Amino acid sequence: MRRAGVLLALAVTLGGCTVQRQALLGRPGTPPVAADPPPPLAVPPGMAWLYGSGEAAALSEQAYNGMVRYVGGVLSAARDRRGRLPSQRKEGTLPRWPASAVLAPGATAATAETLPCGVLPPAVVLDMDETAVLNLGYEYDDGQHPREFDQKRWERWEQGGADKVVAVPGAVAAFRALRSMGVTMVINTNRSAANAAQTALALSNAGLGAFTHGDTLFLKGDVDGRSGKDGRRAAIAARYCVLALAGDQLGDFADLFNPPGPAPAIGRRMLTAVAPIEGRWGNGWFMLPNPIYGTGLGTGWDETFPQDKRWSDTP
């Protein structure tokens, strides 16, 4: 169905502008007059969609339903005749765990080797923001007062916003279902290690249960101190058989999507469709929607619209 989204985007883009321009113009020849207070902003379309729509909620439920279904299947296949998982048996007995969902050091998108699981206990590793919780409080403030990202403001949010988040649709039921299967839920987030207690409180307030820093909650500052999550993923994978990864950013799955230095010849979008990577989406790797912020935004016209797919309306 085609409809009003374009009009809304236009209102957001130009709404305040029109009023200011009229106020400034006044009558020809008269000096500019002070602008009226700007009209209330419309909700940015990405926020309306992600936080307000049934469509985005359904996408999130779909990701979490897929995760429960996938992990349930892996656990069934890994049980022996007495119902024991590999983590409850001696190393080398059959059936084994599949390989971890975590790529091995040195893996490329073309090879995508994963870590072995041995007899480690099963876990699912998830990003936090816009993956496990929706940051309604922070984004409300940001939507009402659009301004450049400020790390200090975000830190104040980490410290003071624990009661202003909600769980992503489907997350509470999925966390409960997976834990009831004996799976440990682990959060790997770039929230700061300095705010571990408030971050655990936010997760608990959202209904996602208890998390322990260094065991089931990994933060920026832990392990190697980096923003890239491969180091923390490796530390988690040393303790758990990571059956699934979830996130809203490609970096929640592997750092190879965000190489240092100049942009790689093959774009990030194409990298998601390389053969061994393409098959992982929904099969161990679970993406959540987020058109509001992150590495998924910021492409220019040329990267977004190939030259041969451009159309000009000629009424």
Next chain:
Amino acid sequence: MRRAGVLLALAVTLGGCTVQRQALLGRPGTPPVAADPPPPLAVPPGMAWLYGSGEAAALSEQAYNGMVRYVGGVLSAARDRRGRLPSQRKEGTLPRWPASAVLAPGATAATAETLPCGVLPPAVVLDMDETAVLNLGYEYDDGQHPREFDQKRWERWEQGGADKVVAVPGAVAAFRALRSMGVTMVINTNRSAANAAQTALALSNAGLGAFTHGDTLFLKGDVDGRSGKDGRRAAIAARYCVLALAGDQLGDFADLFNPPGPAPAIGRRMLTAVAPIEGRWGNGWFMLPNPIYGTGLGTGWDETFPQDKRWSDTP
């Protein structure tokens, strides 16, 4: 990871405005001067994300991978010992098809009864725009010249844009895989029946194969002439066992999400999480992302941000 999305949104919102304002102001006391040509617009964030990001591509691959996995599982479970599907056997023999993914007439979100499948041949029914194909050409024009939706412009796009679309990531491989399993792919779109040939050409150009109006391609104007798709879904379900539905709008799954008259007491977002509906996402119903247009946009502040989840930064 937190980042530059907010800044981008701000640039989109205010970018052109600043330049116009400076040009209009001139020096105090001087009459307004003509504005310079506006600077190039930034790509609207929703378009950058949906058409340019690896994150959105991964979400689409995930939906299509989930569809292939789900339908493959249903087909396996429905085969008899000789490998024959219910549609290749006499009515009443076991195992049967599961019920259709199409809700029965009179079903509500709370009951969600579905149609029986009998011995009909298997099909998957998908919306077209931003579900099977990405309308790069149209949205490029719209992004470059933001303006209110115009049905006549959209019709010119239906008639002349068949070579300016691409398949949604994952769709080509999924259509191929499902057809190789003996599943008929059916498109149910609100593009106009008058443009059936150009619409079939667009699908073919995108690599999605051949579609026949009235058999595998259902358009607005067909069956009951309505925008609501329940009538067409019923007509398709009279010929096929619809194992899965896919779309980017809730109306692609059931008209009950879009009741006529005043908005229902329970919001569309909550309706997606009612028990029998919640379990369908990823299990027969497959949602594709679209934060650019549609029924998922347009909520106001109060519907998007509950009062008790609002936060104000106090530096």
